[in-house]
Amino acid sequence: MSTSAGAGARTVRVKAPGKINVSFRAGPLREDGYHSVASLYLAVSLYEEVAATSKPGTPSTDITVSIGSSSVPGLAAGVPLDERNLVVKAARLLAEVSEDACGVHLEITKRVPVAGGMGGGSADAAAALLACDALWRSGLSREELSHLAAELGADVPFGLLGGAAIGLGVGDELTPALAPTPLHWVLVQSPLGLSTPLVFGELDRLRALDGGEPATPRAVDAAVLSALRASDAEALAAVLVNDLQPASISLVPQLAEVLADGTRFGALAGVVSGSGPTVALLAADEDHALVLAERLADAGHNALPVHGPVHGAKIVSDLHH
Numbered sequence: 001m002s003t004s005a006g007a008g009a010r011t012v013r014v015k016a017p018g019k020i021n022v023s024f025r026a027g028p029l030r031e032d033g034y035h036s037v038a039s040l041y042l043a044v045s046l047y048e049e050v051a052a053t054s055k056p057g058t059p060s061t062d063i064t065v066s067i068g069s070s071s072v073p074g075l076a077a078g079v080p081l082d083e084r085n086l087v088v089k090a091a092r093l094l095a096e097v098s099e100d101a102c103g104v105h106l107e108i109t110k111r112v113p114v115a116g117g118m119g120g121g122s123a124d125a126a127a128a129l130l131a132c133d134a135l136w137r138s139g140l141s142r143e144e145l146s147h148l149a150a151e152l153g154a155d156v157p158f159g160l161l162g163g164a165a166i167g168l169g170v171g172d173e174l175t176p177a178l179a180p181t182p183l184h185w186v187l188v189q190s191p192l193g194l195s196t197p198l199v200f201g202e203l204d205r206l207r208a209l210d211g212g213e214p215a216t217p218r219a220v221d222a223a224v225l226s227a228l229r230a231s232d233a234e235a236l237a238a239v240l241v242n243d244l245q246p247a248s249i250s251l252v253p254q255l256a257e258v259l260a261d262g263t264r265f266g267a268l269a270g271v272v273s274g275s276g277p278t279v280a281l282l283a284a285d286e287d288h289a290l291v292l293a294e295r296l297a298d299a300g301h302n303a304l305p306v307h308g309p310v311h312g313a314k315i316v317s318d319l320h321h
């Protein structure tokens, strides 16, 4: 590892999307403590941004992080600003395989709810990987970056890829899915966060009470894939599913009311995203999503219209100072 990346500082800014899970199936608890899943990820138009600024002449162990002033106010309250932050872990990992790595400052603009089931931290990690890859000219292929991403977390490879994709394994074995026309959604965000391990633990507890062993999911339901391929919101509404939903509702009972309000105000269907507590409500089209969001906001919900699929992590600017 050298300690220089050229004379002047340079800032590479990358944006990466949050995700919802249109379909999420979880198998039984494995011996390694994980669950096998079959997930249909959809990247939506709510973006994180990471600006990576080189610190020429400093060692690549000099990695600092801050929260940008354009972040949604209050959102980043629980986000660690040290080596526990996923962007720091991402930069560390990439520095190990980059000959020209130098120190870097990473500024995160947070818009995706923290611990919201939308993979916000994973989007940050994907953005940091792409930004540092450009900064340090590591010359890694997309595939190599994706392997590093999987070491950081199950949802990080999808943050890089974006679009719509099937995720198998723990969610990191991705196959792109066809979804030619974006669908319109309303996200209902909760002020509470839900820890993913806590929700999986609750799923295991509820399943033990129920008796019976769930099957290991091997594929996403064909009906989900064909509804997406046809951009058919009505057909997709009939097959939205999340095995984690009962566990999320058990931990945050108000989520049942959010889902009920969603359908009462006209959503085609609703589903908890990932481990929650964000709820994704499906609308028929853009106008419908706007009306639905307004009705939900009038009823006191934090509702945001979005569309998806959208692109994965991409560079939006590259400035030499």
Ligand code: ATP
Residues within 6 Å of the ligand: 078, 079, 080, 084, 085, 086, 087, 108, 113, 114, 115, 116, 117, 118, 119, 120, 121, 122, 124, 125, 155, 193, 194, 196, 274, 275, 276
């Ligand atoms: P997923 O759906 O991938 O499980 P999530 O959207 O529920 O994730 P995140 O917002 O990604 O949850 O983060 C969960 C936890 O990770 C946070 O509570 C925080 O302590 C930690 N964390 C580390 N780095 C970050 C980051 N850059 N942004 C947000 N949280 C981070």
